[in-house]
Amino acid sequence: MIRLFANANYDFIKWRRWAFSLTGAIMLVGLGFLVTRGLNYSIEFTGGTLVQVELHRKVATADLRTALDNVGLRGADIQTFGSDTSYVIRARLTATSEATGDAGNEAVTAAVGKALDQSVGPGQYTILRHEAVGPKVGRELQGKAFMAILLSFVVTLIYLAFRFEWRFGLAAVVATAHDVVATIAFISVMHLEVSLIVVGAVLTVVGYSLNDTIIIFDRVRENLRKYRRQNLYEILNLSINETLPRSVLTHGTTIATTLALLILAGEVIRPFAWVMSFGIFTGTFSSIYIAAPVLLWIEKRWPGEDARGARAFGSRAPATPSVPAPPATPPSQPRTPQPAR
Amino acid sequence: MGKIRQRLYFIGALIVLSIISLVPRNAKLRIRDAATGTMKDTTVRRVPINLGLDLQGGIHLALEVDQSKGPVPDCADAIQRAERVVRTRIDEFGTTEPVVQIQGRCRLIVELAGEKDPGRAKSVVQRTAFLEFRITDMKGLFKDALPQIDAALRRAGVRSRGAAAPSAVAQLFGGDTAKAERDSATDANTPGVLQSLLFQGQLPGEYLVPEEQWPLVDSLINRPDVRAAMPRGIELRWGSQSESRGARAYRALYAVDARPIITGEELVKATARRDPVTNQSVVPFQLSHRGARKFSDETARHINDYMAIILDGRVQGQPPVIRSQIGANGQIELGAKPLQEASDLALVLRAGALPAPLTIIEERTIGASLGADSIKDGIIAGVVGVALVIVIMIGYYRMSGALAVAALTLYCLFTLAGLAAFGFTLTLPGLAGFVLSIGIAVDANVLIFERIREELVHGKSLRLAVDDGFLHAMNAIVDSNVSTVLTALILYAVGTGPVQGFAITLIIGIAASMISAIFVVKTLFLIWLNRRPDMVTLSI
Numbered sequence: 001m002i003r004l005f006a007n008a009n010y011d012f013i014k015w016r017r018w019a020f021s022l023t024g025a026i027m028l029v030g031l032g033f034l035v036t037r038g039l040n041y042s043i044e045f046t047g048g049t050l051v052q053v054e055l056h057r058k059v060a061t062a063d064l065r066t067a068l069d070n071v072g073l074r075g076a077d078i079q080t081f082g083s084d085t086s087y088v089i090r091a092r093l094t095a096t097s098e099a100t101g102d103a104g105n106e107a108v109t110a111a112v113g114k115a116l117d118q119s120v121g122p123g124q125y126t127i128l129r130h131e132a133v134g135p136k137v138g139r140e141l142q143g144k145a146f147m148a149i150l151l152s153f154v155v156t157l158i159y160l161a162f163r164f165e166w167r168f169g170l171a172a173v174v175a176t177a178h179d180v181v182a183t184i185a186f187i188s189v190m191h192l193e194v195s196l197i198v199v200g201a202v203l204t205v206v207g208y209s210l211n212d213t214i215i216i217f218d219r220v221r222e223n224l225r226k227y228r229r230q231n232l233y234e235i236l237n238l239s240i241n242e243t244l245p246r247s248v249l250t251h252g253t254t255i256a257t258t259l260a261l262l263i264l265a266g267e268v269i270r271p272f273a274w275v276m277s278f279g280i281f282t283g284t285f286s287s288i289y290i291a292a293p294v295l296l297w298i299e300k301r302w303p304g305e306d307a308r309g310a311r312a313f314g315s316r317a318p319a320t321p322s323v324p325a326p327p328a329t330p331p332s333q334p335r336t337p338q339p340a341r
Numbered sequence: 342m343g344k345i346r347q348r349l350y351f352i353g354a355l356i357v358l359s360i361i362s363l364v365p366r367n368a369k370l371r372i373r374d375a376a377t378g379t380m381k382d383t384t385v386r387r388v389p390i391n392l393g394l395d396l397q398g399g400i401h402l403a404l405e406v407d408q409s410k411g412p413v414p415d416c417a418d419a420i421q422r423a424e425r426v427v428r429t430r431i432d433e434f435g436t437t438e439p440v441v442q443i444q445g446r447c448r449l450i451v452e453l454a455g456e457k458d459p460g461r462a463k464s465v466v467q468r469t470a471f472l473e474f475r476i477t478d479m480k481g482l483f484k485d486a487l488p489q490i491d492a493a494l495r496r497a498g499v500r501s502r503g504a505a506a507p508s509a510v511a512q513l514f515g516g517d518t519a520k521a522e523r524d525s526a527t528d529a530n531t532p533g534v535l536q537s538l539l540f541q542g543q544l545p546g547e548y549l550v551p552e553e554q555w556p557l558v559d560s561l562i563n564r565p566d567v568r569a570a571m572p573r574g575i576e577l578r579w580g581s582q583s584e585s586r587g588a589r590a591y592r593a594l595y596a597v598d599a600r601p602i603i604t605g606e607e608l609v610k611a612t613a614r615r616d617p618v619t620n621q622s623v624v625p626f627q628l629s630h631r632g633a634r635k636f637s638d639e640t641a642r643h644i645n646d647y648m649a650i651i652l653d654g655r656v657q658g659q660p661p662v663i664r665s666q667i668g669a670n671g672q673i674e675l676g677a678k679p680l681q682e683a684s685d686l687a688l689v690l691r692a693g694a695l696p697a698p699l700t701i702i703e704e705r706t707i708g709a710s711l712g713a714d715s716i717k718d719g720i721i722a723g724v725v726g727v728a729l730v731i732v733i734m735i736g737y738y739r740m741s742g743a744l745a746v747a748a749l750t751l752y753c754l755f756t757l758a759g760l761a762a763f764g765f766t767l768t769l770p771g772l773a774g775f776v777l778s779i780g781i782a783v784d785a786n787v788l789i790f791e792r793i794r795e796e797l798v799h800g801k802s803l804r805l806a807v808d809d810g811f812l813h814a815m816n817a818i819v820d821s822n823v824s825t826v827l828t829a830l831i832l833y834a835v836g837t838g839p840v841q842g843f844a845i846t847l848i849i850g851i852a853a854s855m856i857s858a859i860f861v862v863k864t865l866f867l868i869w870l871n872r873r874p875d876m877v878t879l880s881i
Contacts, residue, residue, distance in 0.1 A: 003794070004737075052711070105704075126708065126710075127706075127708065128707070128708040128710065128711040129705075129706065129707050129708060129711055130459065130704070130705070130706040131703075131704065131705040131706070132701075132703065132704040132705075133702075133703050133704075134701075134702035134703060136702055137403065137702050137703045144835045145835070147835065148831050148832060148834075148835040148836075151831050151835075152827070152828045152831050155827050155828075155831065156824060156827065156828075159823065159824060159827060160824075163820055163823075196836060196839070196840045197770050197839065197840060197843070199840075200770060200832055200836065200840045200843050200844070203828050203829075203831065203832050204774075204777070204828070204832075204847070206828050207824060207825040207827075207828035207829065208781070208825070210821075210824045210825075210828075211781075211784075211821035211822075211824055211825055212821075214817065214820045214821045214824060215788070215817050215821055218816055218817040218820060218821075219817070222813075222816075242795075243791075245791050245794075246784075246787050246788055246791045249733070249737060249783075249787040249791075250780075250781075250783070250784040250787050250788075252733055253729070253730045253733050253734070253779075253780045253783050253784075253787075254777070254780035254781060254784075255780075256726060256729035256730055256733065256780060257726035257727075257729070257730065257776050257777055257779055257780035258777060258780070260722045260723075260725040260726035260729065260776065261722045261726065261773055261776055261777065263722075264718060264721050264722035264725055265718050265719050265721075265722035265772075265773060265776070266714065266715055266718035266719070268395075268715060268769055269715075269718075269719070269722075269769060269770070269772075269773045272770065272773055273773070276777065
């Protein structure tokens, strides 16, 4: 059999400061982009009109631009979409046009039609997609997307606190928060359009990264029980090394599918696939270099009973690891559904 | 051995159920017959997976009660009644499986798959279609009140702007009454603002306003002080379209009784046809028994009066004179408008009026060709993704990997069947989620296989290593999948249409992967070990 990293014994945790510096530097660059350029919100969030059009003959983008300017759509952006005869025209609602609201969208749609008639010629184009979103819907959606990410943190924390212990939960949430910030920075650097689908991708990254962290933490929990003499530093390293083959395989298959989506699944899905591809990297990185060191740090700051995290298991571990522990748990302790094996 | 048989029965049953839920079946489709304009049912055979609008093309509309012209006190009630009306209209509109549903409290979602004409769809959904018949102002009450109204306007400081050269207009018009009216205004030496803009029409209660002036007049008659000065029991309604008299275009303004003699509620039947003599589009209608009695009583009292047919606040055509008692049947004349418009009007009249006007707050139209491209690209990406996963799994885990791949085909079957059986909709993000979940689905198998390898390294026997591998991997599998399901549930709660499709696909995918990766693969392992009891090394 092929065995990748069969007896891996890398000291991952040793490099934690380097890792922090690296991710810190990357994030600073990303946040710089975020502050200076901001996010490219889709009309779902800003309100406005989107028209995707397929031209039957090639037209210079500058001509389209001029035609749109002529009909008074100066703020509209034009983007090729897939091929050079396919364009997406976006006109976001501005603060001034918000008062007119939905009537504004109707006017924009009519104006885009006029501009296309002028520049391409009537009947020389097909409208493939048309979206018009009122300002109210956009505002609602912004709130909802924010709530969704926040809520996913809270639910995760509760689940992990229930399943593991608050130290683990906190470490996992810190790692996940890192992924969200890094992903948003990535979206800003790549200037990807933030649509609801991209928010969905961010939430999927949250789930995926968490999933990865849990796999390692699950091993940490088990190893803490198994090797009573080692300290948390060693246990963390051991657990990461033990789960390394799984990480490589699973990330390999997931990356294979996201790359297939990125390259083959078309323009609409591409921003989603970009975010997912990046999310797999940052999720893997954060499980090893954020979640584990943060757990170590939390354990130092608020030590568990024997100062190595064993309290996570109700401090009822028996002298010999092979004998199952009695299920009696003090009521104040977090419950662990799986008795020590 | 009996245990394996039980497991096989269970898997077999799941496969059979999945296939049953995916067998193409007949779906009823209402389409409009292009020749006659009527609806007819046809049946098509297709796989029962609902495709989202982004995959099959169509129109998505989000509507709310229009509060801009005055607050609607109970929008939830209004939207519920509107939902029934819109549903009736849409059912006759001619699309497959239209969606009409209330979202939240006061929002209505309408989705029309495959429909290509957003303008027409919008007008059918949005049209209030409130039909009423009112007698015009036969006694000239409005005309008598005009000086008072103008006095009110003068008090409010409104100067006449458009009345600079009314004489030319009056001449063009050529009506004696108009001249007389204008004269009376100059006699008073204070040309009233409104009076100078209105010209007496041909029938009682009809006034004409030059086309370019009508926004001004409209703003004047909607002023509160003008409304207060209006004679009791009289209201003003605009004509539905401008008409040209001589070289200029005019719009008619009608003074009508505030009380309708009958409304569209009494209407039971409306059709559309083209009048063979005049070649005009007409909508003949029929009233209910009760409505007909009321209508004939009222018309008997108003013989030789003019009756305005008002639809959504606009007078349709010139009000006809009532020559004799009218019974159950009547018709609305639409002039030269296309028959399509007449049949849409008949459709909304049959379905009834909306309780309140609706405004569109979100609209998406996706062309069918775009959807077809998305499906094609999505399937190609899916096939390539799956091929890569198969290569990785078999390349790394050999025979065990092949078992996992076999389970993966069942995973795809179960997921699609889950979508079909629960009637969920497959959207483009859903398709992406499905492709992505194939990558994630093998994670459970990777976890299990790595465990088995570790147990083997620890020197356990084959069978024990397999059993323990499954057992010890369970914890991690359950924890990680529950956390993914939780985020997917949040996404479902927050998202709309396409994103909900993604969340649903992810959740069903995880449930299916639990069954395929753990239960199916375990069964395959058990069969494998039973067939080869002498095996000493596991191909893993």
